[in-house]
Amino acid sequence: MSYHWKVAPEDLFVERYRQMVNSGLPAADVDTVRSAITEMWPDQPGGWVYEWSRLAAGYAEHRRHQLAALAFGWAKFPTVADVAKRTALERQLEQYLLAVPGFKVGFERRVIQIPHEEGVTAVPVHLLTPPGWSADTPVLLASGGVDTWKMDFHGLFEAVVLRTGMGVLAFDLPGTGESAGPMDSEEGAETVRALALEARTLGNGRVLHLGISMGGHFSACSGLAGDVDAAIVLGGPVEAAFAPGRTFAHGMDGIVGNALGFDHEPTHAELAHRWPSFRLRPLLDLDANVPMLVINGADDVHVPQHDTLVFMGRRDTEVHLLPDTGHCAVSKMPEVLQLMFEWIDRQQLQTAHS
Template sequence: MNDVAELKQYVGVHARAQGIPPAQYEPLLDQVSHDDDGPGSWVAEWSRAAERLERDGRLLEACRYYNMARFPYVDGQPRRDALARCVTVFDRWRRENSPIQRLDLDLPQGRLGCWTVGLDPAQPRPVLLVMGGIVSVKEQWAPLLLRARALGMAGLVTEMPGVGENAARYDTDSPRMLSHVLDALRDRGVDATQAYAMTLSFSGHLALRRAPDDPRLRGVILAGAPVHAFFTDREWQRALPRITVDTLGHLTGEKPADAVERMRGWAIDPSALRAIDVPVHALVSRRDEIIPPQDAQMLRRHVRRLRTRTNDDVHGSPNHVAESGLWLVLSLLRMRRVDPRQQASLRWRLTAMRARGVLASGGG
């Protein structure tokens, strides 16, 4: 079982990223008293709210609540059922409201479930690969595919090993999954030689490790990615939230007490970072409680084509969701060197948002 206080603390970033405002989820959290089975449990209260939304035909909102019910990972039948409902309800929503398509890929690690948009053999397009972190499923990020389509790209969203429907083990070979996905897309209506990775949280580590070895990756966008110190700084690791350590143990198949220690060899050394010859844009949270500040510093020292944006926020920048979304799209446009007028518009909107935030906080 998870610590309910931690669940309530860390669910905020994922709720806000999906457009669930505090006014909706905070009263629900007040009804949660434990993480076992039955009424008052984390899964039961989120699932009950999801069922109401589903009955009302508010399918995308229901999907988001089922996602929160299975958060942070499947540890038994109740969360397994919530994940299944999350996927099923999203499938219903996308069939009725979007061009998003289901695609299952048979990779060396096993079958991988994906949501896609813009796959067209008659007109192969550059592809945007989207992946969340260790606690977020593909349905959470799938609406980003509509942005890719609007930008004239194909798009694919999937999950890290061990997350959601991806049953593969999270291990030292996991970065190769990105290349295996591109291999599988080669004859499926995308230009897999022009791939851009929007990899959020821990999936950013996979992209950084793979970028020097796969020339098809033309750019990498990160948000709160572990790089080096996360894996090597024992003092930092001792202060990590239990929910992070438990999740890493679940995904790697290790005991939580051993999981982070056995990941020490996953640290990316400076020479590997210097070998990255594509643009890397990184979103950094100044008060990140999961990713140590040394990791952003290491990117700045060793990645040659780096842009960063720093928010005065905690991991995932939950108080800067709108700004971060604009910045991610702007990063993609900059990497592809397209649509200068839209780039200028996004830069203006970001500047205006940042100025309003400074004024609201009394910063002058």
């Protein structure tokens, strides 16, 4: 189930340009695509998926597979809402796997069968490991959000592996990427619990959970519930983001609506009906959390400051609301990574003495 909605391509470039360039795409190539795109949905010259796919095909032709995977990632952005977008996702995976020999880390693609309703569902995951990994470290379970998925975050996950020496088990949230939908807070939390159990068998038995954007909702959930051993919440919506009457900027209503499984553009009332289960107040009222690191930008247009500041004063919880930056503090990613790495170092040190 999927649908198109009204969204201006230029608005997406305004919001995501820095992310596009920081991911590794040459700014000149991004600028060329930006100048060529005039429409969001038509798969024809001037259309978003067409122009991004043309750039990606050029990279692929010259065997620049990692750049091709990034560009096809932007071609399928912001959601797999039609055949052209699904094709772009398939081409992204194809190019990503061709890029594996050039990775700085070990790589293994697995498909994990996890319980779902009365049966099972398949969740494709990517295990990234440091050179010579002996599986004697914690494993970091990691996901992006509703529109930026595991292959899109390869560069960040690779940096985490090389800096920390941990393995990273990357997955897509239910309702996004390669994971079956629709996205649901309770079923998503069950998916995380099942993947955490799998991750415990891969390293030394300890599991950290990094969630970015909507993924941060689920890492907040796993950290507050104690389903993992430590949790990092980067730009996660937890409570105020799901308040009655809330709307999202830059076409995010449509992105979220697709992830939730709607086959039409939902009304505000239809969206509001889904939000109560996403509010983590019952978990926030408990004192069961594992060590947590919570970070976001103070100028986030999607997630209110409350959803970061609500963690202030909690036991074993470190909170950073960074000024002069927006959602997930993307424009200050080096600072975010430094905070993450220092915090992870402290958690591993505490583990060694526990």
